Amino acid sequence: ACCTCATLLSAVPCVTSSSEKPLPDNRQLDCCGRVICHDCIQACTFWQKNPRFLSYCPYCPTSGPSLLTSRRRGRDGARHEKKENAMEATGKQKQGEPVLDQPPPPYTALSPSTCPSTIQDVREEVIIHHLRHTHPQDTLQSLALQYGIPPAVLRASNNLPLGADHLLAARHTLLIPARHCRNPTNRSPFPPEDSESLARKTAIRRWMVACKEANYDMALVYLDEAGYDLDEAVGRYMADTEWEARHP
Structure with a gap:
């Protein structure tokens, strides 16, 4: 019997009433051995027609080979063969030409002594001001006056947009560029805790x-x-x- 409609295989008609052409054979599943009749696959009623039965088992979580997959593989294989033939043709044409074996250009050695000095210079150019939000002088305008730096430069160094000085309350430190300061000394209200x-x-x-x-x-x-x-x-x-x- 068919595993989907439970109809005896001997009772399933071999031809349809609208055409005299014979219907395809019943499909026997490779995974469990069950059989799906051709009427369930090729039926015209909307509740029975299911073309997935051509490559799908309704009982086992497996699927057979798909026609689309085989077609795509055929196309890819043809393209691969054409590409190989083109490469072989170009290789035969270039057999008579001399092959120039030129070594790649030498790598430029980076001196390790320059990196720490650069990092040290960057650290020396920045003053880390530790904020204490309970202190009344920890505002952007007051810090700009203390260090003698324009507020616009202070905002740019700390990625603070214009008109968003209230975001300073969510930070613990503030970067002060020393090259713009008139007084390049740390003026934190309290020393940082160790x-x-x-x-x-x-x-x-x-x-x-x-x-x-x-x-x-x-x-x-x-x-x-x-x-x-x-x-x-x-x-x-x-x-x-x-x-x-x-x-x-």
């Missing part, structure tokens, strides 16, 4: 969150005793809390 101070502040906040303790001084005491080892400081606090619970 990595050790930032690590200490981070450890304090993590200890307060882990222990659910809002007392900042208590966090300093436990972390100082533990040498700013977060796990040890949290363990000591938990041990002290358990001891206080057992000895009210």
